[in-house]
């Protein structure tokens with residue numbers, strides 16, 4: 044058996060379609076699937092247990108595939124096969140990677156945790172199970188629930204992949220101050236499933252059970268042959284009897300939840316800094332206008348506000364902040380109605396302008412906030428990211444928080460997040476979707492009602508505290524501090540809160556004896572809560588540091604993660620498996636990251652496109668040799684799926700990249716002659732007789748009569764009529780009407796080539812070319828890993844990898860290698876041109 048497995052792994056990349064199709068789900072049965080979530084002091088520990096039987100008299104690979112909240116840390120993974128358990132081991136990320144690399148000489152089993160959508164991460168692994176045997180998978184993850192708009196939400200995603208006879212979700216909540224509201228929401232909370240859900244409540248405890256029958260699992264709205272697929276969201280809040288909140292201690296640790304709501308609102312000074320650069324074109328700018336109009340309508344009469352729009356220039360609506368009275372709001376709404384997209388992005392100048400406006404308006408008894416909304420990188424003015432961070436930090440000087448909202452996936456979120464964190468704010472992604480305006484309003488609501496400023500949390504007898512100073516506290520949110528209680532023979536532990544409310548300084552304090560009250564049950568979760576919160580805050584801090592300080596903080600994070608078993612951006616889990624099978628490594632994906640494979644696994648660069656290659660099958664299958672003509676691999680993003688598609692095109696061809704007949708512009712490119720060499724030449728035609736020619740040495744503008752040449756190393760910033768051209772750092776950013784394309788010059792592995800990236804798809808009909816293809820929608824055909832359904836047709840694919848040239852760092856990504864005809868929905872000949 045072992046020999047067989049090894050051969051199969053070795054050939055996986057090249058021969059997948061030739062290997063017998065993977066077993067369908069009928070060959071294995073998930074006979075039990077339990078999710079058990081326990082929440083105390085808002086700290087949730089969730090265990091997913093899946094028990095699977097191999098029903099055939101042959102060993103086979105069985106998959107475990109679940110989704111967990113992004114905010115959570117995985118803390119345990121265990122497989123039990125034939126009485127033997129295999130526990131995942133958390134190690135430093137590099138060490139885990141190294142061990143893995145040594146164990147694997149070939150293969151492609153990376154990327155077992157990947158980011159999906161707004162809130163979830165996907166965990167996926169598999170193991171070979173002997174004939175008629177069973178396996179149990181058990182995954183544990185932990186998270187501190189965050190209070191937003193007055194509520195905590197525990198999200199549980201259930202998708203076992205088939206109807207399960209013994210399916211259970213059990214949630215147990217124990218909150219000492221008492222559970223206040225308790226609601227059940229999410230896609231699984233439907234009428235058909237209503238009788239499968241039960242909830243019970245005492246003063247301090249709540250239980251939610253979800254036990255749908257096997258029949259219900261395939262009949263409900265969002266369910267099918269594959270059983271349940273959806274979320275159960277448990278929404279709750281706790282009672283708050285004392286203003287100082289809920290102070291709890293156990294086993295030498297304490298946690299303090301502070302969320303008063305009985306205070307007067309503090310008038311705000313708020314400045315909105317809104318990106319109106321060309322990339323905000325279309326729906327984004329429309330949604331921004333919609334959200335702003337609503338937000339303006341929600342300002343209180345004693346709030347002061349300012350509006351700044353920016354592209355390559357900065358346009359304040361008024362030089363000063365104005366009172367949010369009827370007359371001013373009407374005028375501001377007119378201004379908002381007229382926000383139009385245009386030009387480049389000067390974030391530095393715009394945020395400095397907003398800071399200046401607020402700095403001139405600071406008054407006692409008010410709370411100031413700066414809110415930046417952008418969808419792109421700084422492309423004009425100051426573009427050095429470090430300089431921008433430094434400028435903004437100096438200008439704000441901790442006087443008020445800066446919130447950075449990154450609209451869509453083209454933003455450099457790390458840059459925005461760091462800028463926000465350095466200025467006491469938070470970074471938030473706004474997803475480009477139909478509800479973007481609601482996401483913007485939702486964010487604003489969270490900070491709409493400041494109740495306290497300059498909040499200091501002081502603990503006499505506390506040590507190793509999490510963050511204790513907070514610049515502002517908003518109604519509906521919560522301040523959480525955890526720490527250790529030093530046992531220097533003090534008899535009492537005192538918590539004190541000092542802050543500034545609307546009109547005066549306020550203090551709250553509470554003293555509790557350090558002796559354990561006999562009634563309080565020991566709760567080891569408080570220690571884990573402390574560790575979780577400490578790690579989360581140190582990760583935010585680490586982003587802002589450099590040099591030795593950064594290393595010190597990293598070391599602290601690492602020590603805690605190893606002690607508590609958390610899988611974080613600095614640690615990974617080695618998933619160990621029975622002998623003869625590759626171990627896998629679970630990495631925590633970064634926000635917005637596509638799943639990437641390590642370089643060591645990226646060796647499968649060509650596959651079985653019979654059009655372009657010949658097989659030569661000798662008898663010993665491990666010695667297959669393949670003759671290939673060089674190809675260039677293209678990525679095609681997929682909607683709602685973790686892996687993109689990819690397809691290969693032979694070198695040397697001239698391709699139609701984009702043709703927009705409505706705006707009289709088109710772009711063609713000629714591929715280089717060797718593999719992985721991108722384009723050698725790209726020509727952009729516009730206004731019938733004008734064109735811009737790009738090659739690897741420079742750029743030539745032809746206006747019908749004269750030609751002007753620029754080398755790639757100069758900076759250009761031209762804006763004329765509806766065309767904008769910005770050349771910087773060997774990237775030409777071209778905006779033409781509704782189209783935005785970036786042409787990048789690459790020098791990689793001794794090859795120099797061009798690579799175009801579409802940043803804004805032209806709108807209108809009859810757009811053609813290989814770049815015109817919108818993100819593809821596909822489904823994995825159930826039970827196989829090598830067939831996808833694209834446009835109602837099943838196609839054979841194989842797992843492959845390529846470099847993603849659409850971002851400068853050119854990460855290696857995993858993709859489904861798909862025949863060109865299915866990926867592009869056309870023949871190669873439809874995309875070639877005889878003349879550039």
Ligand SMILES: *[C@@H]1O[C@H](CO)[C@@H](O)[C@H](O)[C@H]1NC(C)=O
Pocket residue numbers: 079080081213
């Ligand atoms: C859920 O987990 C808790 C804590 O491990 C345990 O006490 C409880 O019995 C479990 N509940 C179920 C229904 O398995």
Ligand SMILES: *[C@@H]1O[C@H](CO)[C@@H](O)[C@H](O)[C@H]1NC(C)=O
Pocket residue numbers: 100
């Ligand atoms: C597997 O099952 C099939 C059908 O039940 C039977 O014919 C075959 O002999 C079995 N093979 C083994 C190895 O048990």
Ligand SMILES: *[C@@H]1O[C@H](CO)[C@@H](O)[C@H](O)[C@H]1NC(C)=O
Pocket residue numbers: 193304305306307308492518519
């Ligand atoms: C804060 O929120 C609570 C609960 O939603 C509400 O009763 C109270 O009026 C709010 N306070 C202010 C100042 O809006």
Ligand SMILES: *[C@@H]1O[C@H](CO)[C@@H](O)[C@H](O)[C@H]1NC(C)=O
Pocket residue numbers: 506507527
């Ligand atoms: C807590 O703080 C003490 C010193 O105040 C230090 O010796 C100890 O290592 C800290 N514990 C942790 C887990 O950081």
Ligand SMILES: *[C@@H]1O[C@H](CO)[C@@H](O)[C@H](O)[C@H]1NC(C)=O
Pocket residue numbers: 499511512
């Ligand atoms: C918290 O704020 C107070 C008052 O501004 C200051 O003295 C103290 O050093 C701050 N603490 C931390 C940990 O920054």
Ligand SMILES: *[C@@H]1O[C@H](CO)[C@@H](O)[C@H](O)[C@H]1NC(C)=O
Pocket residue numbers: 645646647648719
């Ligand atoms: C592609 O495969 C060839 C032959 O195995 C290898 O030499 C080359 O380095 C690979 N290229 C990449 C980009 O992995």
Ligand SMILES: *[C@@H]1O[C@H](CO)[C@@H](O)[C@H](O)[C@H]1NC(C)=O
Pocket residue numbers: 746748749
């Ligand atoms: C082409 O160059 C000539 C000489 O420099 C100039 O007179 C003419 O205006 C240019 N034509 C265009 C269309 O720019």
Ligand SMILES: *[C@@H]1O[C@H](CO)[C@@H](O)[C@H](O)[C@H]1NC(C)=O
Pocket residue numbers: 704705808809
């Ligand atoms: C798109 O192409 C169709 C068929 O060639 C044609 O009838 C239609 O007028 C075109 N639409 C536009 C906007 O050019």
